Amino acid sequence: MQAARLHEYTEEMDDALSIDDVDAPQVSQADHVVVDVEGAGWCQTDNHVIEGMWEQYMPQDLPMTLGHENAGTVVEVGDGVSVVEEGDQVICHPVMTCGTCRPCRLGEDMYCENVAFPGLSTDGGFAESLLTNERAVIPLPDGVDTTDIAPHADAGITAYHAVKKAARELNPGDHAVVVGIGGLGHIGLQCLDAMSAASITAVDLKDSALDLATDLGAHHTVNPDSTDVASEIESITDSVGAQQVLDFVGSDATTALAPDVVAAGGDHHVVGYGGHVHEPAQALVNGEFSYRGTLVGQYTELQELVALVERGDVDLRTSRYGLDEINDVAAKLEHGEIEGRAVITP
Numbered sequence: 001m002q003a004a005r006l007h008e009y010t011e012e013m014d015d016a017l018s019i020d021d022v023d024a025p026q027v028s029q030a031d032h033v034v035v036d037v038e039g040a041g042w043c044q045t046d047n048h049v050i051e052g053m054w055e056q057y058m059p060q061d062l063p064m065t066l067g068h069e070n071a072g073t074v075v076e077v078g079d080g081v082s083v084v085e086e087g088d089q090v091i092c093h094p095v096m097t098c099g100t101c102r103p104c105r106l107g108e109d110m111y112c113e114n115v116a117f118p119g120l121s122t123d124g125g126f127a128e129s130l131l132t133n134e135r136a137v138i139p140l141p142d143g144v145d146t147t148d149i150a151p152h153a154d155a156g157i158t159a160y161h162a163v164k165k166a167a168r169e170l171n172p173g174d175h176a177v178v179v180g181i182g183g184l185g186h187i188g189l190q191c192l193d194a195m196s197a198a199s200i201t202a203v204d205l206k207d208s209a210l211d212l213a214t215d216l217g218a219h220h221t222v223n224p225d226s227t228d229v230a231s232e233i234e235s236i237t238d239s240v241g242a243q244q245v246l247d248f249v250g251s252d253a254t255t256a257l258a259p260d261v262v263a264a265g266g267d268h269h270v271v272g273y274g275g276h277v278h279e280p281a282q283a284l285v286n287g288e289f290s291y292r293g294t295l296v297g298q299y300t301e302l303q304e305l306v307a308l309v310e311r312g313d314v315d316l317r318t319s320r321y322g323l324d325e326i327n328d329v330a331a332k333l334e335h336g337e338i339e340g341r342a343v344i345t346p
Contacts (some may be wrong), residue, residue, distance in 0.1 A: 002346065003127030004326045005063040009034060009052030013330035016050045016064065017126070025131035030080030030115075033132050040125035041069030041151030041174060042321075042329045042342040044183070044272070044306070049120060050330065058121045067126035067344065068094045068119030071150040074137070081134045090137040091306065092125070093299050093306050094118070094154050097135050107136075110295045126326060128346045138303055141310050151183070151341035154296060158314065159188035159248070160305045161297030162269045163195060166244040169267065172197040175237045177261060178218070180248035181209040183341045184271060185214060187314060188246050193217035194313040198243070201236060203229055208339070212317075224253075230260035242266060251275035257289065259283040267292050273283050283298055318343050 001024045004017040046066050048054060050194035071091040074084050084090055088209050096116040097104050118124040118132060140146065170176060176198040178189045185204075192200055193216065200214030201220040210221040222232045233242055241263035248252050250272030258268040259279055264287055270277070271294045284290070308314045317340025321329050329342045 001130035002323060003065040003123070004067070004344075006050060006324060007063045007067050009050065009055070010334060011051055013047065013050065013327065014332045015327055016330050017326055019326075020063070022065070022127070024129050027076050027078045029133075030078040031134045032078040033074055033081060033084060033134055033137050034076040035070065035072045035092065035126060035130045035132060036075050037070055037125045037130050037346050038068070038072040039147035039150030040067040040344045040346065041153065041155060042326075042333060042338075042344060043069055043151075043154055044333060045154070046119070047330060047334055048076045048274070054120055058117060060121060065123035065125075065127050067117050067124035068117065069151045069153040070125030070130050070132075071119070071140070071146040071153060072130070073146070075129065078134075082092045083134050083266055084137050084139055088154060089140045089144070091140055091146070091153050091302065092118075092130065092132050093136040093138065093157070093203070093302050094296055095136065096133045099135055105238040107298055107300065108298070109299050126323065126344055126346065134298070138299070138306060140306065144306070144310065147320065147343055147345055148316060149306070149309060150343055151316060151318065152187075152309065153302070155184050155341055156187050156305050156314070157297040157302045158271060158294060159184045160191050161301055162246055162271045162294040163188050163191040164301065165292065166246055166267065166269055167192065167195040169244055170196040170198040174243040175201065175240070175263075176246065177201045177233060178213070178248070179203045179254050179257070180247050180272060181213045182248065183338070185246075185248035186212060186317060186340060188248060188271070189213055189216050189218060190314045191308065192246070194308060201233065201242070229257060233261045237263070245269065246271060248272045252278065258289060258334070259287060262287060262289040264288055269294055316341060320345050
């Protein structure tokens with residue numbers, strides 16, 4: 001089969017991956033599931049993997065097939081699999097977990113002590129077929145397009161996971177800020193609108209993104225190029241600040257907003273990454289606010305997100321590309337030229 005493989009880390013996205021002929025995956029354990037990939041979302045994390053940013057966090061043996069946002073049709077299952085059978089359409093939770101370690105027993109899939117992460121630590125879904133396991137596959141309702149829903153396997157569940165934490169802290173009359181209305185942010189904004197009664201302000205450097213935010217339920221929009229974000233949030237909230245900030249950018253500039261825009265006792269959820277947190281300890285003490293990280297999400301949260309999608313509360317904006325266009329997609333995302341999510345169709 002054909003697969004898009006990373007042979008060496010590079011900053012050059014134009015020819016980062018090569019299309020190789022490799023052996024198709026085979027079931028070798030009782031819980032294995034092989035999926036014919038019909039959609040594999042391209043994520044900013046894929047760019048970071050190509051750059052070598054993940055090497056220090058996760059063992060990677062190159063060459064490796066990338067792609068961790070996967071959906072498609074089951075074509076083979078191990079003897080112990082009962083959740084799905086051949087012919088079922090599924091979306092795949094990003095990680096393969098053991099189910100027996102303490103984090104798994106607690107439902108914390110991302111903390112699994114024996115985790116395998118297709119596309120980051122083992123071969124992923126930028127290929128005709130993907131090897132995963134029973135604990136990762138979620139059967140899809142009839143009528144759900146496996147290509148369009150694929151990015152929810154990471155982008156969607158990550159946004160949902162952050163919003164679910166934020167929504168617990170939001171009451172009617174509270175204010176929330178969504179920073180970055182891109183591939184993750186436009187999902188997060190819709191989840192926030194569906195799951196809370198808070199007023200929502202969207203922040204983005206692109207007017208087109210802010211127009212999209214308005215269409216998706218934002219009550220206010222701010223472009224930092226033309227408006228001081230802190231002053232605008234102060235005005236909108238009558239000097240109270242935002243109880244919850246969902247930062248889908250994670251740059252130095254966006255994490256630095258927290259002391260000036262987060263309400264006392266609130267949270268700044270760091271979802272995007274690449275920047276740093278450089279704030280005086282006294283700023284956190286005085287405001288008693290918290291920075292909270294977001295690492296994908298739980299299997300059950302992906303089920304919940306699929307329910308929101310099926311109900312029509314979350315609409316994913318996607319564009320489709322063939323496997324042979326994969327380096328074009330990497331370069332486009334690097335230059336901010338992808339609206340919503342790009343989906344590879346192997």
